[in-house]
Amino acid sequence: MAGAIIENMSTKKLVIVGVILLLFQVFSFLVGGLIAPSPTTAVHYLATKCVDVRKHHQKSKWFMPWGPNQCEKIRDFDEAMVKMIEANDIVFAVHIPLPNKEMSPWFQFMLVILQFDIAFKVVNQIEDGAVVTVDVGLAYRDDSVSEWTEMAHSIEQRKLNCNFTTSKTYENEGRYYECDLLPFMEVGSVAHKYYLLNIRLPVSERKRINVGIGEIKDIRLVEIHQNGGFTKVWFAMKTFLTPSILIIMVWYWRRITLMTRPPVLLEKVIFALGISMTFINIPVEWFSVGFNWTWMLLFGDIRQGIFYAMLLSFWIIFCGEHLMDQMERNRFAVYWKQVGPIVFGSFCLFIFDMCERGVQLTNPFYSIWASDVGTELAMAFIIVAGICACLYFLFLCFMVFQVFRNISGKRTSLPAMSKARRLHYEGLIFRFKFLMLVTLACAAMTVIFFIISQVNEGHWHWGEHTVQVNSAFFTGIYGMWNLYVFAIMFLYAPSHKRYGDEQSTGDLGVNSGEDIQLTTTITHVDGPTEIYKMTGKEAQE
């Protein structure tokens, strides 16, 4: 028993496996490109300006922008000026969704972006560092007649970041400032059919609230959610992938336990990679259709994070175990220097995510970017994570370079080695190069598709058909990494064949007397135990 399946497989079989995987890959791209709609939808809303005509605001009341029981409206603020309406009595109302539509749990999440239309006026300009204070309430109902139920209420501050591109003269009065988009709200589940947002901009001269924010003409919102069709395709994909990875995992672990030696580090890491992939795959999101689980968004982030951390660790350890120097590794502790940055970086992003999406569980209007301290903190986390990522890639590149240097070193001495040793090293080199190639191909695909989806408008027209490039990117890349993990577990599982048994690859056939244990990792072979093993004695680690 020696080496991994990949070394002992005939070229024909390898090609067959490759073609099958490639077919699945193409299939996963096509599912996204042809069946699924675009991943997300953005819907514009223009807030209706309602007037709160009640004398006292003792009881909270919800203002509907349209339909029966719609509020008393004003067209613009000149009208309000004439009618002597106070700022505190103006309510910006937005009903999500638009008339004749309803929201659905399949939308998964709902995030809302706020944008102010602020007209330039020479005597009423936006002050530097102006901050808008919004008093916002969110309510829901599940049919079009019942009362609104409050879901969240908060007083939030957002920094106005606006610039006026033309010269600030009387000539240009009435032109709009160009303002940055402001994050406004994020809800992790869409359990109700109708949502209503009521926004007020209270003014207090004394407390300097909403003073010097220019002439706000309108409030615009953009609501983004995942498309129901995409969610369904995505769930279907997850439901299909979970058992596939699970089965190969069980098969892989059985192979390892069948061996007489305990599993080596690399095998454990591959198994862990499988576990983290399954963790992402398990379609717990099905529950979000029935239950109002707002933490699903955060949970999804955590699962993705774990997988990425695992994948990065796997690459480092795989390189390390193929270094072919005379060092004894096979212990996780050896890699603390390389894995450390991954863990630390992931931890930073986790903290950041908890600060943003974690807090949003209790207050959907919270944004870490809204306050100065929050922005600095968030930037700090992201920068630290970025540094960790750079550090990691430096380590990885250095390790890959080392492996290649050792490979070329070994190449020259290969013919002089005994057959078993030579085969062992050839196997190592082949395994490493194969993974290197596949990984590079997968990474390149991910990057290329990422770039395409970033620059492209999202869909291509091919005659009658519309190809959703963004959806194809998500399903294709997701399928690809699944196939990657699948292929690694399958091809790098320990082989049951002995070198000598192999008939089809005649050149690999060696004297059966050389019954040596060459583990999947080379390290044990080198060093003083070498001769001991070569004599044919049992050298199980």
Place this chain on the structure above:
Amino acid sequence: MLLTQRSLALGQQYSSLGSQPILCGSIPGLVPKQLRFCRNYIEIMPSVAEGVKLGIQECQHQFRGRRWNCTTIEDNLAIFGPVLDKATRESAFVHAIASAGVAFAVTRSCAEGTSTMCGCDSHHKGPPGEGWKWGGCSEDAEFGVLVSREFADARENRPDARSAMNRHNNEAGRTTILDHMHLRCKCHGLSGSCEVKTCWWAQPDFRTLGDFLKDKYDSASEMVVEKHRESRGWVETLRAKYAFFKHPTERDLVYYESSPNFCEPNPETGSFGTRDRVCNVSSHGIEGCDLLCCGRGHNTRTEKRKEKCHCIFHWCCYVSCQECVRVYDVHTCK
């Protein structure tokens, strides 16, 4: 006789009505096709009217210092007077800005939710709401442009040169909107990364469109009318007058009659003259006294005006000011 004149009349009439129900039959000057449209799309008619009004306001802003300043006459079906009867640059601009205004206002009102017709459900088959749940629908400006095209071009179906010109200029106005839509994006992937990014097209500020169309007014192409014999009779088409200039694209305004100089009042051309118009004595441009008064010279008088000053503004509806008296020199054309 022209779309804009009539639909502008509609704008005037209904700007005061606001959200009250509209009776299509009571709007004067609609052709049968427009009447049918009005009945089918009764919900969006206020926004159509609003759009025309928006177009006029922008026209008056863009031409505020010019000899022709987009003057409108109240209580008249053709609110611009006879100016638009001729196929001049001015007509070209008014048509373009009005059709852009309609598209703009309809898109806006769709975002406000005032109409149930906006969006994809109205022209997609299948049970209502299913398409939205499966693939969403963000129409952006398409629906507004569609409404503007249906409504504004409804009367421009004659085979004469004037119809061809109006159709072209209406389309130029709408194309301007589509060209000026800007893409806005939001990243919302893992930890807010751009792994998942959603983009949408945002409508430009209407002033930007006005500026652009004003440039197009200045560089409008003069055309000549050509007559062809076709199966349905004589058809008039337009051809660029000067072959050595670049051929007008669909974004350019076209005209084929030269404008009057608008210096003297002339009821035939619709010119009001520039007598008593306020001019700028220090400017040498078109709004300067020399050019605006067509060389007739100007009168100067001193005026004392009470003005609000040292104002403190709040974002809405409340301004605290002091009252100051300022002295102005006012120049008006002779």
